Amino acid sequence: MAKADVTQAEGDLHLERLTKQFGDFVAVHDLSLVVPQGSFFALLGPSGCGKTTTLRMVAGLEDPTAGTIRIGDTEITHQKPYRRPVNTVFQNYALFPHMTIYDNVAFGLKRRGVKDVNKQVNDALTLIQLSEVAQRKPAQLSGGQQQRVALARAIVNRPAVLLLDEPLGALDLKLRRQMQLELKRIQTEVGLTFIHVTHDQEEAMTMADSVAVMNNGIIEQLGPPTELYESPHTVFVANFLGQSNLFPATVQETDGEEIILEDPDGKFRMPKERVASGVNTSGGSNVLVGVRPEKITIGPRSEAAAAPIDGNYVDGVVESASFLGVSTQYQVRTEGGEQIDVFAQNLDVHGLLPHGSHVRLTWQPHHGFVLAPDQDIRASADVSAGVSG
Amino acid sequence: MAIAQAIGDTIEDQRTPPPDPKKRGRFTPYLLLLPGMLWLAIFFAVPLVFLFSTSLQTPVAGGEVGEFEQTFNFGNYVDTLTDEYYYVPLFRSFIYSGIATILALLIGYPLAYMIAFKSGRWRNLLLVMVIAPFFVSFLLRTIAWRQILADEGVVVGALRVVGLVGETGGIYPSALAVITGLTYNFLPFMTLPIYASLERVDPRLIEAGSDLYAKPFTGFRKITWPLSMPGVVAGTLLTFIPAAGDYVNAELLGTGKNSMIGNRIQYEFFNVRDYPTMAVLSFVLMACIFVMVLVYVRRVGSKDLV
Amino acid sequence: MSPANTPVPVASKPPTTVRFRNWIGNNLLRIYAVLAFIYLLLPVMYTFVFSFNDSGKSNLTWVGFTWNNWANPCAAPDVCQSVINSISVGLVVTLAATLLGTLIAFALVRHRFRGRTTTNLLIFLPMATPEVVLGSSLLTLFLNILVPLGFWTVVIAHIMFCISFVVVTVKARLSSLDANIEQAAMDLYASEWQAFRRITLPLVAPGIAAAGLLAFSLSFDDFIITNFNSGQFTTFPKFIYVADKRGIPAQAYVIASAMFFIALAIVLIGQFAGRRRKEG
Numbered sequence: 001m002a003k004a005d006v007t008q009a010e011g012d013l014h015l016e017r018l019t020k021q022f023g024d025f026v027a028v029h030d031l032s033l034v035v036p037q038g039s040f041f042a043l044l045g046p047s048g049c050g051k052t053t054t055l056r057m058v059a060g061l062e063d064p065t066a067g068t069i070r071i072g073d074t075e076i077t078h079q080k081p082y083r084r085p086v087n088t089v090f091q092n093y094a095l096f097p098h099m100t101i102y103d104n105v106a107f108g109l110k111r112r113g114v115k116d117v118n119k120q121v122n123d124a125l126t127l128i129q130l131s132e133v134a135q136r137k138p139a140q141l142s143g144g145q146q147q148r149v150a151l152a153r154a155i156v157n158r159p160a161v162l163l164l165d166e167p168l169g170a171l172d173l174k175l176r177r178q179m180q181l182e183l184k185r186i187q188t189e190v191g192l193t194f195i196h197v198t199h200d201q202e203e204a205m206t207m208a209d210s211v212a213v214m215n216n217g218i219i220e221q222l223g224p225p226t227e228l229y230e231s232p233h234t235v236f237v238a239n240f241l242g243q244s245n246l247f248p249a250t251v252q253e254t255d256g257e258e259i260i261l262e263d264p265d266g267k268f269r270m271p272k273e274r275v276a277s278g279v280n281t282s283g284g285s286n287v288l289v290g291v292r293p294e295k296i297t298i299g300p301r302s303e304a305a306a307a308p309i310d311g312n313y314v315d316g317v318v319e320s321a322s323f324l325g326v327s328t329q330y331q332v333r334t335e336g337g338e339q340i341d342v343f344a345q346n347l348d349v350h351g352l353l354p355h356g357s358h359v360r361l362t363w364q365p366h367h368g369f370v371l372a373p374d375q376d377i378r379a380s381a382d383v384s385a386g387v388s389g
Numbered sequence: 390m391a392i393a394q395a396i397g398d399t400i401e402d403q404r405t406p407p408p409d410p411k412k413r414g415r416f417t418p419y420l421l422l423l424p425g426m427l428w429l430a431i432f433f434a435v436p437l438v439f440l441f442s443t444s445l446q447t448p449v450a451g452g453e454v455g456e457f458e459q460t461f462n463f464g465n466y467v468d469t470l471t472d473e474y475y476y477v478p479l480f481r482s483f484i485y486s487g488i489a490t491i492l493a494l495l496i497g498y499p500l501a502y503m504i505a506f507k508s509g510r511w512r513n514l515l516l517v518m519v520i521a522p523f524f525v526s527f528l529l530r531t532i533a534w535r536q537i538l539a540d541e542g543v544v545v546g547a548l549r550v551v552g553l554v555g556e557t558g559g560i561y562p563s564a565l566a567v568i569t570g571l572t573y574n575f576l577p578f579m580t581l582p583i584y585a586s587l588e589r590v591d592p593r594l595i596e597a598g599s600d601l602y603a604k605p606f607t608g609f610r611k612i613t614w615p616l617s618m619p620g621v622v623a624g625t626l627l628t629f630i631p632a633a634g635d636y637v638n639a640e641l642l643g644t645g646k647n648s649m650i651g652n653r654i655q656y657e658f659f660n661v662r663d664y665p666t667m668a669v670l671s672f673v674l675m676a677c678i679f680v681m682v683l684v685y686v687r688r689v690g691s692k693d694l695v
Numbered sequence: 696m697s698p699a700n701t702p703v704p705v706a707s708k709p710p711t712t713v714r715f716r717n718w719i720g721n722n723l724l725r726i727y728a729v730l731a732f733i734y735l736l737l738p739v740m741y742t743f744v745f746s747f748n749d750s751g752k753s754n755l756t757w758v759g760f761t762w763n764n765w766a767n768p769c770a771a772p773d774v775c776q777s778v779i780n781s782i783s784v785g786l787v788v789t790l791a792a793t794l795l796g797t798l799i800a801f802a803l804v805r806h807r808f809r810g811r812t813t814t815n816l817l818i819f820l821p822m823a824t825p826e827v828v829l830g831s832s833l834l835t836l837f838l839n840i841l842v843p844l845g846f847w848t849v850v851i852a853h854i855m856f857c858i859s860f861v862v863v864t865v866k867a868r869l870s871s872l873d874a875n876i877e878q879a880a881m882d883l884y885a886s887e888w889q890a891f892r893r894i895t896l897p898l899v900a901p902g903i904a905a906a907g908l909l910a911f912s913l914s915f916d917d918f919i920i921t922n923f924n925s926g927q928f929t930t931f932p933k934f935i936y937v938a939d940k941r942g943i944p945a946q947a948y949v950i951a952s953a954m955f956f957i958a959l960a961i962v963l964i965g966q967f968a969g970r971r972r973k974e975g
Contacts, residue, residue, distance in 0.1 A: 006884055019716050059878075060881075060882075061878050061881075061882070079879070080886075081878070081882050082881045082882070082883075082884045082885055082886055083884075086882075087882055087883065088878075088879070089879070090875045090879055090881045091875070091913040092873060094875035094876045094879035095874060095876075095879075096874055096879075096894055097876075097898065098882070098897050098898060105881070106798050107883050107885070108883035111883060111884035111886050111889065153883065154882075154883075157884070206700070288764060312762055329700070413810075416747065417802075417806060418802040418805075418806035418808040419714065419808065420800075420801035420834075421799065421801050422798070422799055422802045422805075422814060423856050424794075424798065425795035425796060425798055425799040425862075426797050426814065428816065428854060428855060428858060429793060429817060429818075429821065429855065429858060429859075432833060432851055432852070432854075432855040433820070433821050433824075433829070433833075433855055434817075435836060436832035436833045436836040437832050439832065439836045439839055440831065440835050441833035441836050471941075477801060479735040491759070496731050496734065497731075499724055499728065499731070500722065500727075500728050500731045500732075503724045503725060503727070503728040504728075507724060507725065511810050513966050514963075516727075517959065517963065517966075518732060518735070518736065518963050519735065520962070521736075521739070521955060521959055521962075522735055522736065522738070522739050522955075523912055523958075524738050524912060524916075524954045524955045524957075524958035524959070525738070525742050525917060525920060525951045525952070525954065525955045526916055526918075526931060526941075526947075526951050526954075527932065527949065528935045528936055529738075529742055529935055529943075529948065530738040530739070530742070531736075531743075532935070532939060532943065533738035533739075533740075533741040533742050534726070534738055535739065536739060536745075536755065537738065537741055540759060541756070573735075573738070574908050576734075576735060577735075588895055610787050611752045626823065629821075630824075630825060631825060631826060633825060634825020634826055634827045634828065634918075634919075635825075635826075636827065636919070637918065637919070637936075638835055641939070651825070651827045651919075652829075654827045654828075655827065655833060655922075658831055658834070658923070663748075666886050667831055668831070668832075668835065671827065671828040671831050672828075674706045674825060674827070674828060675824060675828050676839065678823070678825065680726075680728065680825070682823060685850075689804065
């Protein structure tokens, strides 16, 4: 049997100006990014955003229309999938139904003509804690077990890059949570570069060292999960990762390290560093102001008015209040007509502010963020509401 | 059942092919197609051209029986189609096969439904029983019907006792016997595609229907029937088309008065050796069937035929 | 088919007439199906019964029971030769049609190419053409290019009408396969050929086997097309047709019954083996 001649390569994964077109449709547009060796990297986005196409180009299952793919200094752009030091965990696992679990895991090793197949397969099965089912067929395993076999089948080859295509999508919520931790543990243990494609923001934030948010074939923003969450650069990211209150405002003036903004509800101060790059903050320009619902403090207006003003505030009336246990979710209509969501932690036991209460909302200036104005405020809000369950 | 599913699929090929991962394999599909398509081109398409050419020929003056020359005489079509001797069997073919198709649907649909939803662990056995008669020669089964329906046979005897048939009356040979034979011979072709499409219906959809206050029959009409439509279309076509061209049933179970177009085609060929007339009849039959199939598929609003 | 065992509530038993009506309602479909099966199997039973008829030359009326026909299935002249002819044709046709059809199915399912729709149509057309037309047009060709009729013309004709059925059967199996599986194999260092041989082929094999079985039975049972293209060559159905004019020997019934049981056994063994493999 001919041994597969697999390229040896290690190092960071570089995607440079990668483009993929299907007919007129541009699935991935001029995408460049670097995934450091040994990191857990997530490609996050709604379905159809190009994340899976990107993954398939790295795997060699799609041929890029333009651009290059490198691992370290070795270019693999047009290499056959079976020559690449890259393995994939497929969305529906794609286990070979006519082979035993053992044979599934051994498949890649045998193709490469590796010696000592037996030990490596057994080690891999031990790693995923499924040694006892080695002789069963895939159909006899549960979804979670099949998922782990798919993982073992890829990991056993020690690829330079391991690709995971929505690997947890078919599992139920509880199993998914468990597998997220499991995946993270295995990645830390084997130290391989993992690239994980998902539409689930929670999954991406739980596991990944850094996350690239994709939309319409381009990367909207790339960074560690906390940075993406605290300082989104676009409306899409602000809404896709968690929830945001966004409202238009006008820049009045710059005051040292702060800018002063105005909207129908009054004036706010924001530190300059909270302004997304490229946003025009000269006097009179329009911007969008964003605040996460959990950063806002809510209180009866009468009480608040008595206290000294700390940070920004707006006044409004409670339109609805839902008690969720750990928190209470309010919808407040401000005097300027904006609707603002507030998640209030249930620190007190005196209960919730009823519908119609006059309230004051306050937040620290450095908790808000400022975005460019020419964006659809609802961008991705529906998408993320649909999938973040 | 792969076979049945396959037949359903021909009618209902709505899958889009996966994107081809390799550019270099651009000629692979054509190489794979070449031998088989070449075979179909030479032994299916080319003969149709020959047949069409034959249909325009006229006898050689003073030649022997079966000798013809090409004169591009389109008049052959007019002559043949205005002759009662030919157009009556043509109509009869479509009436007989139409009735047989409806009967086969009435028998085959409940049968397929029962096998798909109510047969439990007997399912595979029952499916085999539907296919099994195929393996007894088609001719022998038709001959068996002739004997069963004959005056001294079981069926007529029973009907005489009940009084449905008079002492001298009988079933064979008659139009009824021919239609019985046609229905019988193509019933599996009706049942299997319907079964295949019913099998793919998720029973939870039907439950969801009844959960949404659909009475059993309404649930069937609004959910099961539409979902099984591809199978019904495939089944009716696979019954109607071969039944319309069949001549064995009419020959074995009927008299000259029950002749179908297939009998005429066969007779012109083997007995009269009037090849142009045979060719005209074949072409007209094929054209009629194509038009009917097109109209039918349009009417039932099926997905694209191929 | 056992009647549904619906638990009857103990507290209030409905009156007998209602229960009877319910039973009929619940089992109407089953009763209907039983009648349909009787209709389907009646001629088969007739054939089987008359294979034991001590009838001499013409097996039309019941004379008496005998084992002789089963003991000497080749006693009647030409029966066995015609069966051998049919089997030989069937084997060649099965091999060729399955190969050609499987290749086409792979092209149609695994590749995207110009002319795919036309190809699909060309595959569908022979199935939508009545057998008399297929048979007579092919004979026109053979007569025009002066091909002598016999074994090979029958084989050619049968391959022609079997290809389409093979294509659709294999296609169904192939398109039900997860395309990811082949990609997974290639991702795991299997070349295109290895992925085909180790993954695709074993998984499609049942579909190919079913297609082969279908091709064989279509070929074995074909009469109309064969009758046009066989000349002096006699297959089993043609033997019956010709013999019917002067009386069919009971041996033909024996062979038909035997075919029925052999086919039944093959299908059932296939099913059983398939289930074993799935469980094993």
